Amino acid sequence: EERDYMYRYYAHDPDSRINLGIRRRLAPLLGKNRRRIELLNVLLFSLPGTPIIYYGDEIGMGDNHYLGDRDGVRTPMQWDDGRNAGFSQSNPQQLFLPVIIDPEYHYHTVNVAIEDRNPSSLLWWMRRMINMRNRFQAFARGSFEHIHCENSNVFAFIRRLDSEIVLVVINLSRFAQSVELELGEWQGYQPVDVFSLNRFAVIQAQHWQLTMGMHDYFWLQLLPEKRIESPPDYEPLELDCQEPWTSIFAGRLKERIESELLPRYLGQRNSAGLKRAQIRNVTIQSSSIINTTDLEAVLLLLRVSYSQAEADTIFLPLAACSANEALEWTANNRGLIFARIAQTARYLIDAAWHPGFHRSVHRILMDGGSEVGAPPEIRCQADQAGSINLERPREIHLAKAGRRNTTFLYDNGATFKLFRRLEPGINPDIEMISALNRSRPDNRLVPVHLGSCALLYKDKQKYVFGMLNQTVTNTGLVWQSSQEAALQFFDQILSGKTEQLAGAAFQLNNPFSPPQEKVVSFLEETAGLQLSALRHLASQLALLHIQLAEIAAEPDFQPESFSTLYQRSLYQSMQSRLKKVYALIDRLSRTGDDRMMNACNSVLALRPSILHAYQFLLAAKLEARKIRIHGDLHLGQILQSGGDFIFKDFEGRGDRALSERRIKRSPIRDLASLIQSLHRASYQALHRQIQLHEKDIDFIRQWIPVYFSYQSIAMLNSYHEAIKDSQLVPAEYGSFIQFYSAFQFHQSITTIGRSHELYNDPFEIQTALQALLDVHTFINGTASPSAGEHR
Incomplete structure (x- = not known):
């Protein structure tokens, strides 16, 4: 019965049958259906045993079942569209078996050479699948565990080896399917797609719901849930409160809270605003109470001292809720729970995760007033909110939990940013966006500012802890689109497009060299859309700087001319930073691995050239x-909205004092830091290419300086063209480039230092070192890598 079903489904023509089987290749067997071909190969690579691929199946080669015996699948391999499909240069009549000339599978259209040039071909898909399979030992030596599901169209199983767990789910149907998988054993694990690294919903119950398209498949690695704040060994402590909990921060429990609870709680958190340093002590600077029908909360201002860093003022709002509410609102992230109150069995959580906190702040903001109580007073100030009808938010969603800020999206079209690390004075983020809104009511370069919230002391010191902006309709960050563009460029160069440059006198397009038509044509073909987008981004950045310069009526924004004294101060600052970072690089050159040591030694050799650039x-x-400039501009600070770009997060670098972040600087700093992040995006994209072979990664690595140089020149030309008449930068192009070169070298040097301080991660440090090497290559126009075939 099963054989009869197989014949009816796969072998309608009796000539395709032989003995008890079928004499067909995979592609014609499946009617050349790409999804079904992929599906069966996924099964082959996923199931236990050693996968064997019959030659030609990797390119979807056809067969000739009219030949006798099994000779129909033994025809010559189709390498190219030349004589005998590239298999042999002999007379075609001398071949033992003829090449395939069936129109659908003709060797002119189905061959290795053609598919090798197309990154979307079956051949490239097979290569990626094989490389990905080789990354997981569970496929080679792991156990096989079938997963039960009621839907018979879906086949699911686990491949497991030690802590490596891969869930394989395959939809055998030609229709979309919904399936519930019995994954109770893996509750608390999060499935992560091994190809895109996208995270799926955490497995919370016995059954896990999944929807699949026709002939769809997933390889999902099961990882313990990565939560915002949930260290494995952290358990909230219990507080014995005889008085109302809102008064304990100034009462008898204050000493215990400062010495025990706060250091323990803040030390395990990643999004509370603290530096990456050892906490020495914590003191409560002030506390303010909010008590409404929506919320019972205390807003704490803490002074946190570190062993080897300057002290910070940290804003910590705490709210009381029931155990069930704490579990729901924090999504079981127990690291967000400060303590348990013994008498009432209630929990104190970070109030930013309490819906009532946002509704209370919104109410105060819309009323345009304050929450009066013991100092400090909670003061909310509306900006454009009076002219925009904002309803009370019902749904509040976490957008981002960063180290210094936490951002939430409201269903009423607003975005609330909570500042964690505070300083008294004017917040530059609010100041810059408000000024641009006032000067240009129709401004489309920044979000619309709606209002802000602050703690106001008797001595008029003001600590801004929150800002409300209108939500920008967008398609994502430029950081993400730049990585996607880099991945597409990598596919193009791996597919053999660089062959057209073989034999060319190939130099990188440095700012002073004439355009190279052959290379420009190649890059416009392979990365034209990205280059066009970057040109537009650069012109938008120039427009932003021009608009900031035009807010001259406000003293804090009035432009200031360069002076020889300022230029000497700038030179000394750059030279001092260079000396400090080069001392770090010198240490790394003696302690890292071979790649790190080689990169460090190459960077150390550039010192005279960098100092020469500073001499300008x-x-x-x-x-x-x-x-006034952005101050910390990178691709992650820019949103794409249709064909335009929206700049956000004007607060500047968090490792600098508030007053320093408000200092006027050259707009070239923003351009240099933005171009620097383009380089990092390319290397991050390459870092994600885990399915590629090492030799392919090495080949791509050679091309990143070329890609980066043309991205840079596209942005520099567009930016200079848009801003040259503003008197903000040198109008003459050569002087502009020399001016830019000094700032770009300084930015690259600064990035190396920050990569070591913030991450201390070899990949981040090597990427920063390589960025300096590639910046130097671009500015000085040294020779490019080989442009020929890499295999």
Whole structure:
């Protein structure tokens, strides 16, 4: 019966049958259906045993079942569209078996050479699948465990080896299917797609719901849930409160809270605003109470001292709720729970995760007033909110839990950013966006500012802890689209497109060299959309700087001309930073692995060249101006909205004092830091290419300087063209490039230092070192890698 079913389904033509089987290749067997071909190969690679691929199946080669015996699948391999499909140069009549000339599978259209040039071909898909399979030992030596599901169209199983767990789910149907998998054993685990690294919903119950498209498949690695705040060994302590809990921060329990609870709680958190340093002590600077029908909360201002870093002022709002509410609102992230109150069995959680906190802040903001109580007073100030009808938020969703800020999206079209690390004074993020909104009511370069919240003390010191902006309709961050563009470029160069450059006198397109038509044509073909987007981004950045310079009526925004004294100060600052970071690089050159040591030694050799670039600042007084700038601009601070770009997060670098972040600087700093992040996006994209072979990764690594140089020149040309008449930068292009070169070297040097301080991760440090090497290559125009075939 099963054989009869197989014949009816796969072998309608009796000539395709032989003995008890079928004499067909995989592609014609499946009617050349790409999804079904992929599906069966996924099964082959997923099931236990050693997968064997019959030659030609990797390119979807056809057969000739009219030949006798099994000769129909033994025809010559189709390498190219030349003589005998590239299999042999002999007379075609001398071949033992003829090549395939069936129109659907003709060797002119189905061959290795053609598919090798197309990153979307079956051949490239097979290569990626094989490389991905080789990364997981569970497929080779792991156990096989079938997963029960009621839907018979879906086949699911686990491959497991030690802590490596891969869930394989395959939809055998030609229709979309919904399935519930019995995964109770893996509750608390999060499935992660091994190809895209996208995270799926955490397995919370016995049954896990999944929807699949026609002939769809998933390889999902099961990992313990990665929560915002949930260290494995943290358990909230219990507080014995005889008085109302809102008064304990100034009462008898204050000493225990400062010495025990707060250091323990803050020390295990990643999104509370603290530096990456050992906490020495914590003191409660002040506490403010909010008591409404929606919320019972205390807003704490803490002074946190570190062993080897400057002290911080940290904003910590705490709210009381029941055990069930704490579990729901924190999504079982127990690291967000501060303590348990013994008498009432209630929990104190970070109030940012309490819906009532957001509704209370919104009410105060819309009323345009304050929550009066013992100092400090909670003061909320509306900006454009009066002219925009904002309903009370019903649904509140976490957008981002960063180290310094936590951002939430409201269903009423607003975005609330909670600042964790505070300083008294004017918040530059609010100041910059508000000023741009006032000067240009129709401004489309920044979000619309709606209002802010602060703690106001008797001495008029103000600590801003929150800002409300209108939510920007967007398609994502430029950081993400730049990585996707880099991945597409990598596919293009791996597919053999670089062959057209073989034999060319190939130099990188540095700012001073004439355009190279052959290379420009190649890059416009392979990365034209990205280059066009970057040109537009650069012109938008120039427009932002021009608009900031035009807010001259406000003293804090009035442009200032460069002076020889300022230029010398700038030179000394850059030279001092260079000396400090080079001392770090010198240490790394003696302690890292071979790749790290080679990169460090190469960077150390660039010191005279970098100092020479800095000398431009001392040559003569520059016709340029200082203005208020973004201060920490990178691709992750820019949203794509249709064909335009929206700049956000104007608060500047968090490792600098508030007053320093408000200093006027050259707008070239923003351009240099933005171009620097383009380089990092390419290397991050390459880092994600886990399915590629090492030799392919090495080949791509050679091409990143080329890609980066043309991205840089596209942005520099567009930016200069848009801003040259503003007097903000040198109008003459050569002077502009020399001016930019000094700042770009300084940015690259600074990035190396910050990568070591913030991450201390070899990948981040090597990426920063490589960025400096590639910046130097771009500015000086040294020779490119080989442009020929890499295999």
